[in-house]
Amino acid sequence: MQKTEQWGIFELSLKGKEEGNPFVDVHLGAQFQFQNRKVKVEGFYDGDGIFRLRFMPDRVGVWSYTSQSNRKELDGVTGQFECVPATEGNHGPVHVKDRLHFTYEDGTPFVPFGTTCYAWTHQEKELEEQTLQTLAHSPFNKLRMCVFPKHYAYNQNEPLYNPFEGSLEEGWDFSRFQPKFFRHLEERIIDLMKLGIEADLILFHPYDRWGYSSMGKEANQRYLRYIVSRLASFRNVWWSFANEYDLMKQFPMSDWDDYFRLVQEKDPFQHLRSIHNCRLFYDYGKPWVTHCSIQSSDLTKVNEWLETYQKPVIVDECRYEGNISRYWGNIAACEMVYRIWEGTVRGGYVGHGETFVDPKDILWWAKGGTLHGQSPERISFLRGIMEEAPRDLEPVWIGKDTRAAIGKENRYFLAYYGISQSVYKDLCLPEGRKYKMDVIDTWDMTISPALGIFEGNCRVPLPGKQYIALRIREV
């Protein structure tokens, strides 16, 4: 019997006919069954007369399936496969846990440390592989990336593959996908999966010269069903409905709602769903949104957003470390690291991006390549601290002079003082408990124990410089 690991991809290939438009004319689905539990998936046409059904089993044991189709040769195909335990490094897909946090399905905590390479899968092979190499040695475990190629400053090259049949000159047939395009995308998502990186997949975006941002609602829905049928069984996929959705004036708000609901309905595995703004937030309170995906450079608002939406807050764009002319792409490493700490220590998850001027116009934020900045090593330092901490930290109050603090059950606190250069802080810690403290220099990446044991209302000496954090642990 065929074996597929838990949260791996089981794939069934069926030979069909190429006649007509198989992308549109053929309906194919399957029901997968484990004991009394039944899960429906949709299949897709992969060119050359081949139809496929993909499935991500979440229980170890024997699964059976039966196909359904409006084509006789694809209908009623049955079979079984065995789901075996996940191999090392496979923790399953990421879900929301306890309102504000993330977890892999196997219970391993997932603390997002994201970065952005919008168009990295539309570059030459060497560059794409360099991007993967860079990611392998980076602190990042989530990558924002577009399905479609990108047309924007520093992004003028033609993509490797096109998602639809046709050409830029003669127009595209939005009812006929080019499987090559999607197979390439899938390979790259698998590459990320091997590195333990979640693919935060951007389904639409406004930076377009090909017409993919104005295909019309029917074509958009067909595209969404196609991509869900291909990719929902990839455990590291997240659905990001758009980058800067509010710049796509051609999409009425109700269409966005419809696209969310469509994917929610079609995705058997309920991958995470969100949408990214330029200025105006989508209402993250809507029930089909699993988490916030925010562009903002004001990280002090994270508490307010947590309170408002009662969902995890990812600020995946707070400007980029770099030195280009545009205001969003020229913050210094100290500012990038400051924003990431500020948002993190208010209970959010903050993403990185990088835009350094490059002689070949290879800017990380768009094309990938290599990293040049000074923030990634410091993000790595923060990630280490978060991984050592109790999981699922939430905002706490430990005195009016500490505006950013998270903690857990009065036994652990992490406070951050940002641009403040205080020589001491007055804290109000819980009474009747004793704490030791570490002074963390988030820029120099040092951790120094503070002398003494602290309790209740107390004064902690600080080094009188910017970018200091305090780690407070019960003795």
Add this chain to the structure above:
Amino acid sequence: MQKTEQWGIFELSLKGKEEGNPFVDVHLGAQFQFQNRKVKVEGFYDGDGIFRLRFMPDRVGVWSYTSQSNRKELDGVTGQFECVPATEGNHGPVHVKDRLHFTYEDGTPFVPFGTTCYAWTHQEKELEEQTLQTLAHSPFNKLRMCVFPKHYAYNQNEPLYNPFEGSLEEGWDFSRFQPKFFRHLEERIIDLMKLGIEADLILFHPYDRWGYSSMGKEANQRYLRYIVSRLASFRNVWWSFANEYDLMKQFPMSDWDDYFRLVQEKDPFQHLRSIHNCRLFYDYGKPWVTHCSIQSSDLTKVNEWLETYQKPVIVDECRYEGNISRYWGNIAACEMVYRIWEGTVRGGYVGHGETFVDPKDILWWAKGGTLHGQSPERISFLRGIMEEAPRDLEPVWIGKDTRAAIGKENRYFLAYYGISQSVYKDLCLPEGRKYKMDVIDTWDMTISPALGIFEGNCRVPLPGKQYIALRIREV
């Protein structure tokens, strides 16, 4: 004939009677006349049977006066004095000019570079004199200071003098002023006048253990009339109705309006009038407000405030350079200087303050003393640049990558890039004109000419570090 210089203080002392309560029972006023122009002022009781009338003449030549009173011995006193030209350094009081700017009455531009020493006139003589010494060698030309003493962290000492008769223990008689208190205040305002410093006089504030913030409306109005009659003839006085007015819940908004109108009615010289917020702005659009006096750490909003209120915008509290525990008193010098540049290059005027931990609790922002920070010399550098610039610069647009810029008539621009570390900026300068540029490092205080002549859409190389400004002048 007695001589008084233009915008100097002419004072008439009259001997009256001490019987009853001369602060309340005696009404004294005078009409001053120059040619056909008549100006009314109110007099005040200065203790020991002495009543005074003060006047600030604004025209050179012979002025005459006649007193009016409900007391025979004070009524109908007439006389003349000669107003002679102002001596060096006396430019008259400051007024608003062309909506968004300030000018001395003699036409000299006034660009406010303020600082704050709330309670400096309530300290020991030596400390007060040290404060004056420090100010004499500082870049500051405006000082925020309270009439009443202040009760707050780092402010626990009793004041030198009390404004009312009575005592803290036995209560105050708010209908009887202590002239000694006001004479001391006046001496200090004259000391500031000699240094060319405007006294931005805070009339009420919430930080109080004496009861001066809850005297009731009648006593408040009596106090306002008294202080106007004493101080309106001091050319360097500004009326600031409150510090953090919105923390004084005992004052309904309509009372603030009434106090503004009272002072507007009684002040013959129409000194500048504003009020300072903690969180909630007073409506600076009200007709009796001459300029905004804002507490905010978001200087990017200056453009919006200028647009909204159509009045000069002074952000006189954007946090303080220092290292105390409280979040408002521990910003680094680079942050203080950044905020001051950001607000200035958006068309506003931004104030300084300083709160360094001190073994004797002498913090500049409250008691004065000496300055310890690194921002004042950089404020001095900025002041030099502003004084060299054409006067009355207003916000301009010179390309979407430049968010803070002011200029004049397409012949001068000053742009500021704050925390951006761009290696170049793309500018859109007016077509058909040629410009030379200076790259200003606002932290290192260097000015380096950029190579070449620039025009229209152009790219200017920058040093790729934070806190850079560009000065652009037509060739």
